[in-house]
Amino acid sequence: MSKINTIAIDFGHNVNFDIGAVGIRKEDELNKLVGETLIEKFRGAGINVVNCTPSNATSLYDSLNQRCIVANNSNADFFISIHHNAGGGEGAEVLCYDSGIAEEVGNIILSQLANIGIKDRGVKIRRDLFIINRTRMKAILVECAFVDSELDMSNYDYNKVSGAIFQGVCNKFGIGVNSDGIDNINTNSNGSEIGEVYHTVVNGESLSRMSNRYDVSMQRLVDMNDIKDKNLIFVGQKIRIK
Template sequence: MKISKLAIDIGHNVQFDGGAVGIRSENELNYEVGTKLIEKCRAEGLNVINCTPKSATSLYDSLNQRVKAANNNNADFFISIHHNLCTGGHGSEILCIPGGRAEEAAKIILTEIAKLGFTNRGVKARNDLFVLKNTNMSAILIECAFCDSPVDMNNYNPESMAEAIFKGICKAFELNVSEDNRSTEQANYYIVVRGDTLYSIAKRYGTTVEKIASLNNIANADIIYEGQKIKVK
């Protein structure tokens, strides 16, 4: 089940199409996981179409732009990144139109996510979702976790989630990736996302602002930028 062109949609994140708000904002989580996933796929030579619109005039326009980006670029598979909201719920699930390629890939990817410790809520049939029923290619919508769940959000790591989804993609679509090289790279570097500070990054990796600044020749610890690759070890 090989592919050469993958469509990735970072859910919501545009006017008229905002995400859920819980302990953390779904928009923020979708953005962090989605951008990291796109970066990982492109780093391995996969042609990725980012289907996230830059602006929209309505909810329909937002959803339609995502579908058109995938269809017009003849993508082989479509993945939409989301986070759930439901008081009392926790865990990860993947939504798709059942049968065939979508369901097969969903099961493989969800297995990788569950290895992070999230409850596996299963692959669920959703024939009604706009982005699933209007894409020409097989499509899945990943509900990574519940953004209002203390169980899920405690120590939630967008990097780990993106890596788990990426591993699932590699297994589902038979991409040849050196696990040893990726493990070393993942352990030593971090890609800055919106809202990060050197303090938050240092805290996440059990190090200090001073050490990270020294490793990366950062003169002003208050200035880092989105997309910056930072050595943490």
């Protein structure tokens, strides 16, 4: 597999009968934050994304089965399930059904997560997990960090975590967007940034979210882009952030 057109994303748990771990932070909350931001990044890079997270379930089996059905009917090229661990450890690990492409992607993702300070616990082959067993495409389950670890949670940044996962997939499949999903960056001859930096709006984004993501005030975004109504931006609109 040298290229992907469609990727399936699953926010682990996040539904009745299937609730995640609770520690310093709630797993459901972090799974959703990382998953939503990851979807934005892939869509901003021109990759079709299918969200496989169900809105409700009648049992744990139903929750897991719904995710697999959506993924298997989507013609997705790759599947990522976002989770967070608990149980007294620290760091991130990636679970996959067998070696090969999924294991390679997992190792690259863990390397990217290590770059932002999250310990690399390695890729582990797990053939007993419903999600990565029942999905037809290559699949990984990413345990991003431990919700009950003071070390992992003290500096936890869901945008950096999703950026690391995104960059790992991009590196493997040659998707030409940098780790923040920013486009139109001008550089000089030695590679340092010059000039203006823009972000292309994708579905579901707001100026408030961009303000938090890029650490720039909403008023500055409004002023730089001559925005008349801060509550009205459009998909495909290029917003100057620097």
